[in-house]
Amino acid sequence: MELGLSLGDATLSKSSDGFITTTATATSVTTAAASTTEGVDKSLGFCMALGMNPLNGTTHQHTEKSHDDVLEEDDEQILKDNQGGMIKDATVSSQRIFSMNPPPVQLDLLPSTPVPRHTSFPWSSDNNGSSEGGSSGRGLDGRRVTTTEEATSSFRLEFMSYGSERGFEIGNDTVVVERGSSRVISDEDEPGASRKKLRLSKEQSAYLEESFKEHSTLNPKQKLALAKQLNLRPRQVEVWFQNRRARTKLKQTEVDFEYLKRCCETLTDENKRLRKELQELRTLKTTSYPFYMQLPATTLTMCPSCERVATTSATILPPSSTNLTKAVEQNSPKPTSLIVPLSHAPPSTNTHHQPAAS
DNA sequence: GCCATATACAAAATTACATCA
DNA sequence: GGTGATGTAATTTTGTATATG
Structure with missing residues (x-):
């Protein structure tokens, strides 16, 4: 049995039995019970769409390109901003009121622990100029969630700690902020450490998750804005989104695999049943x-x-x-x-x- | 218009580190 | 405390699209 599988953009919904069904634009997957036999009524086969979550936008949203030099300048500017003005930014952003759009997601890949829901991002409603994917009018929709004081405090504390330290790469001096603390390690401290790994704070991850729900890919402006907002390097934001897309695809692949497995099992059972029926008919025919x-x-x-x-x-x-x-x-x-x-x-x-x- | 080159970006694969049981 | 499994940040490789000369 041949199976053609396409993981394209799709607007998907779950049917009552948990199967994924397509509702719109997916590049359909035709399995092919029908296509293997010439002359077999194709309507008797089944089609399914296995789609990646479009996440409210297209996969490629690059509406603008920026040269490396520009990025470098922006990075430097962000570093300066981070060092100076992050406390204010973080505080303001954490106190924003966010709304939630019903995500057209068939997989909930968000962390299981509840996190403050943010849907107002630097490119979003408050500066709609670069907004893509129809984020306008998203500000107040009655489902807004006010961040808790605890979250706000934690967020502010996190940024205060980040902001008070020079936790970023400047020239050859790479410094790393450890998770949940304001401790800073620099390359000069540990010359042998070629690659220290940063663990993003829960707030940072949650914010990135929310922004990922808005846009699964970022244009340079959004990347810079997010980096500034989260006190990260743009490269880190970029990498996070890359890895996040990879994780989403992996999870979707797993779901697709399970679905196809079930389909295969169903077809196998049906095959067995028909074979048995055929055998019975043959026996009946031979004896009668x-x-x-x-x-x-x-x-x-x-x-x-x-x-x-x-x-x-x-x-x-x-x-x-x-x-x-x-x-x-x-x-x-x-x-x-x-x-x-x-x-x-x-x-x-x-x-x-x-x-x-x- | 066609071609070569440079650039930017994303996907995929991989590595390496942090965390946890 | 040592160890393997796991999650994930970061890096490398590869392919594609676009701009430019």
Whole structure:
């Protein structure tokens, strides 16, 4: 059985039994019970769409490109801003009121622990100029969630600690902020450490998650804004989004695999059932009408003009190669034609009857 | 218009580190 | 405290699209 699988953008919803069904634009996946057999009614196969969550936008949203030099300048500017103005930014952003859009997501890949929901991002409603994917009008929709004082405090504390330290790469001096603390490690402190790994704080991760729900990809402006907002380097934001997309795809692949597995199991069961049914029919035929097996099979046809039944004899095929058998063997639930052995059928090839003279 | 080159970006694969049981 | 499994930040490789000369 061949399976064509396409993981394109799709607007998906879950059916009641948990299967993913397509509702719109997905590049459909045709499995192919239907396509393996010529002449088999294709409507009897099944189609499904296995789509990546579009996440409210297109996969490629790069509306602008910026040169490396520009990025470098922006990075430096962000570093300056981070060092100086992050406390204010963080405080303000954490106190924003965010709204939630119902995400068209078939997979909830968000952390299981509740996090403050933010949907107002630097590129979002408050500065809509670069907003993409229809984020306008998202500000107040009645489902807004006010961040808790605890979250606000934690957020502010996090940024205060970040902001009070120079926790970023400046020239060759790379400094790393450890998770949940304001401790700073620099390359000069540990010359042997080529790659220290930063663990993002919960707040940072939550914010990135929310922004990912807005845009699964970032244009340079959004990246810079997010980096500034979270006191991260733009490169870190970029990497996070890359990894996040990879995780989403991996999870989706797992879901797709399970779905296809179930489909395969269903088809296998159906195949078994049909084979058994065929065997029973053969047995019945052999025991009841053994004589028929000696005669050529005949196809019944109805003459449209005279409405008389005509017969077309055919060489009887071995059981394993009859159309019915073929259909069953190829998982087709419907044979293309049925050859019926008729004992009384004359060996005629006449398919049309002249009207009786009288 | 066609071609070569440079640039930017994303996906995929991989590495390496941090955390946890 | 040592260890393997796991999650994930970061890096490398590769392919594609676009701009430019």
